Amino acid sequence: MSEAEEAVIRAHHDEWARVVAALTRRFGDLDIAEEAAAEAFATAVERWRADGVPPSPGAWLTTTANRKAIDRIRRESRRDDKHREARMTYDDLPEPVGAIDDDRLRLIFTCCHPALAVEARVALTLRMVGGLTVPEIARAFLVRATTMEQRITRAKAKIKAARIPYRMPSADDLPARVSGVLAVLFLVYNEGYLAxxxxxxxxxxxxxxxxxxxxxxxxxxxxxxxxxxxxxxxMLLTEARRTARVSANGELVPLDEQDRGA
Incomplete structure (x- = not known):
């Protein structure tokens, strides 16, 4: 594997959610955000191999993805009005008082909106925030990839149709919303704990x-x-045992064989 390919893999792990969240905030459309981000990573494979890895991969990917999204919107002239409306809706509205200024957290609350079924919330979060592929998510749910693709597509369509805003919930609504988000985060952690x-x-x-x-x-x-x-x-207690769970060869170590002093 070349240095450029390794850099793209690292960037996908580190930057996928940040790029998707930034595009979602700007354009207010999960489909545009996901597809533009994917195109940016695909472009990175070619460009970084030829030009070298940029000093700031995340910034390069975000800039490239923004250009990809704008090019797509310009090609689809029928979406111009929706684009302008999205910019007004998502860029100009102030955040609710007390909200944390983090695009990825906004993205999670959007993906975990109570208007969606629980299964759809988890799947959408794993795809949009975790960056897992549809086949990976399908294996986690023990369903066919085509079924999972349809589930994610329907979830994104419902967010668009219901005009679910890309923002943190208000202080009054936050306690009722947080339990669903925590359930999703726990499942995301579990996917990482045993991929x-x-x-x-x-x-x-x-x-x-x-x-x-x-x-x-x-x-x-x-x-x-x-x-x-x-x-x-x-999570922190479990993470503290992470190094003891995997051998030097990358194999899982049974609990009774783990080094408790590690």
Whole structure:
């Protein structure tokens, strides 16, 4: 594997959610955000191999994805009005008082909106925030990839049709919304704890790290919420044993064989 390909893989783990969230905030459309982000990563494979890896991969990917999205909107002239409306709706509205200024957290609350079925919330979050492929998500749900693709497509269509806003819920609505988000974050952490996708590494550190990071943000938002504190404590306790769970060869180590002093 070339240096450029390795850099793209690392960037996908580190930057996928950030790029998708930034595009969602600007254009207010999950389809545009996802497709433009995917095109940007595909372009990176070619450009970085020829030109070298840029100093700031995340900024390069976000800029490229924005250009891809704008090009698509210009090609589809019938969407011009929707684009202008989205810019007015998503770029100019102030955040509710007390909300944390984090695009990825906004994206999670959008994907976990109560208007969606629980299964759709988890699948959409794993795709849009976690960056998992549809086959990976399908394996986690024990369904066919085509079924999962339809489920995610319907979820995005419902967000668009119901005009679900890309923003943090208000302070009054937040407690009722947070339980659903915590359930999704726990499932995201579980996917990272024992990855269902193919590969030599059974643990996806990017997912466990992101689940913990976002749970920390929710903890900062609701410092008195015992459910949030409990989930964060469980994740951190489990994460503390991460190095003991995997051998030097990348194989899972049974609990009774793990080094308790590690």
């Amino acid at each position: 269902s996708g193919p590969g030599t590494d059974p643990v996806r550190h990017d997912l466990t790290t992101e689940a913990i990071r976002l749970t920390r943000l929710i903890r900062a938002l609701l410092p008195q919420d015992g459910e949030v504190a409990g989930l964060l404590a469980l």
